[in-house]
Amino acid sequence: MRILAIETSCDETGLALVEARGNARAPKFKVLENLVSSQIKIHRPFGGVVPNLAKREHIKNLPILFKKLNPDMEKVSTIAVTVGPGLEPALWTGITFAQELAKQYKKPLVGTNHMEGHLYSFLLENPSLKNMFPAVALVVSGGHTMILSLKDLTHWKKLGETCDDAVGEAFDKVARMLKLPYPGGPEIEKLARKGEPHAINFPRPMMYTKNFDFSFSGLKTAVLYYLRDNPKAKKADVAASFQQTAIDVLIHKTRRAAQESGANSLILCGGVAANTPLRNAINTLAKELRIAHFVPPFAYNTDNAAMIATAAYMDTFRKKKYKLAARGDMGM
Ligand code: KG4
Ligand code: ZN
Secondary structure, rough: EEEEEOOOOOOOEEEEEEEEEEEOOOOOOEEEEEEEEEEEHHHHHHHOOOOOHHHHHHHHHHHHHHHHHHOOHOOOEEEEEEEOOOOOHHHHHHHHHHHHHHHHHHEEEEEEEHHHHHHHHHHHHHOOOOOOOOEEEEEEEEOEEEEEEEEEEEEEEEEEEEEOOOOOHHHHHHHHHHHOOOHHHHHHHHOOOOOOOOOOOOOOOOOOOOOOEEOHHHHHHHHHHHHOOOOOOHHHHHHHHHOOOOOOOOHHHHHHHHHHHHEEEEEEEEEHHHOOOHHHHHHHHHHHHHEEEEOHHHHHOOOOOHEEEEEEHHHHHHOOOOOOOOOOOOOO
């Protein structure tokens, strides 16, 4: 199956051509092309994503990327497009573009869930999936923070999620407090390299609650108050201590989820999975628990369309069909 995938849920316009084969237990993917056009420079002066600017840029970029991709439409079996979660005006641009292509080339069109794309993104590397289940997935992005327990690739349940800010959002907001440019995650990571991760003892909200839920808004506020009360604080120490605190909470809950569910492996995915200290911490945790772990290569952590193709392919086994309409708050 050759899938033409389209992603426009936030500030990256993505178009990919992916070949998929195999069954639900052993899917195989070949990324023929994965184009991403980033809007970071456009949104940067505003310190965050402006939905209507994102919409305008997607409308401009989609035909440009399609021309660049120049796919042999005869060979495309299906078109897949993200329908949620994300910014609705942005999502609609992808859906409308996909509908026009589907009509013009008489191809089937399927809607996909962006977070399922993140979840399946590790499959793009075709790792060996032998004995990986049950698995625990830590899904961390700009809009979501959750822990899933997976029975196999097509069955899972949500063990917990954030009650307020997503962890990526907290990185972005703390970056803004430190006067770092948008998006804040990579900037915090860079600055943190020059700081001491245990310099400041920030609170670890909900770390010891029995559930698998998170709260990052309190941590963000603690950083705000710390900066207010310590105007001469070394910014690198603030970044490093904030990052360490966030990682500690994520790892602590992931450890417990893995232990309680008897997991054979860990999956780390979503934009924040691009954070090297977090990747290292998951690696260390997997070693401690003597289980495998899966982290997609850097190119597939932040938003892209190749991961959307994996979700479209796996949906065929899940008998899952999404309505072709934008749903900003779509769950998993
Ligand atoms: O998955 P993603 O590209 O978009 C959403 O679905 O939200 O995730 C974007 C988020 C942003 O909050 C960004 O700051 C964060 O991922 N991020 C990082 C890093 N790279 C991206 N956070 C921490 N460290 C990074 N290196
Ligand atoms: Zn995303």
